[in-house]
Amino acid sequence: MPPEAVPGPDPALAPRQAALLRLVGEQGFGTVEGLARRFGVSTQTVRRDIIALTARGLLQRFHGGAGPAGAVRLGHAEKAERQREAKARIGAAAAARIPPGASLFLDVGTTAEALAVALAARSDLRVFTNNMQAALRLAGPDGPAVRVLGGTLRGADGSLVGGEAVRTLGGLALDIAVIACSGFDGTGAPCDFDAEKIALKRAAIAAARQAMLLADSSKFGRAALERIASLHAFAVLVTDDAPRGALAEALPPTSLAIARSTDAGSP
Known part of the structure; x- marks a missing residue:
């Protein structure tokens, strides 16, 4: 037959x-x-x-x-609930890698918001962000100095995009750019869907002495539309489990921080 x-x-x-x-x-x-x-x-x-x-x-x-057809795109609240414990561990592990007195860019996304929670008592830091959700989590008398980058509101996650934010980042000299992503391509490079958000991520990477990538393990098998930057643009990937496939092959062991349930908060 x-x-x-x-x-x-x-x-x-x-x-x-x-x-x-x-x-x-x-x-x-x-x-x-x-x-x-x-x-x-x-x-x-x-x-x-x-x-x-x-x-x-x-x-x-x-x-x-x-x-x-038939897909249901998750809203911000649903995304926040997915991998919630893993994201909290990633946030704690990433916070432990940020030195006292650092200036940093904090990206949009629910994993970045978990880092904001972990940094809420770090009054020694200066944080620049286009993430209004994260900015609210950082607000408080004992929190970092926070500057919200101006722009156009994009979606329920409170993200701001546009040329104003990109221009602001172009005039800064930051210590760390903390970047989130939606998936990885066949070379292991982090990717995302929204061109305007990607433009901000790239501007932040260019403005910082080093970049840190945050991604929970559900992103490892997921593709996205456009590459943010080469994997080698990042000093470290902070995640909750060991990567697989092209990402594992492309990532040097020294550039990986795994926040497992038994060692949350460790660098």
């Missing part, structure tokens, strides 16, 4: 739409801005493609992008 045929792309789809559909299926989500950059077209063109593919039941449209 001949092998079962594998269905090919819908012949009624334009080549770009078929490629967009395949990419979103592989990555799990795509932002309008990231897809426009990927395919070299306008955001309006991508929005039209997403609307057309959603109308045919092939994609699920979300605010700012699209996911596979």
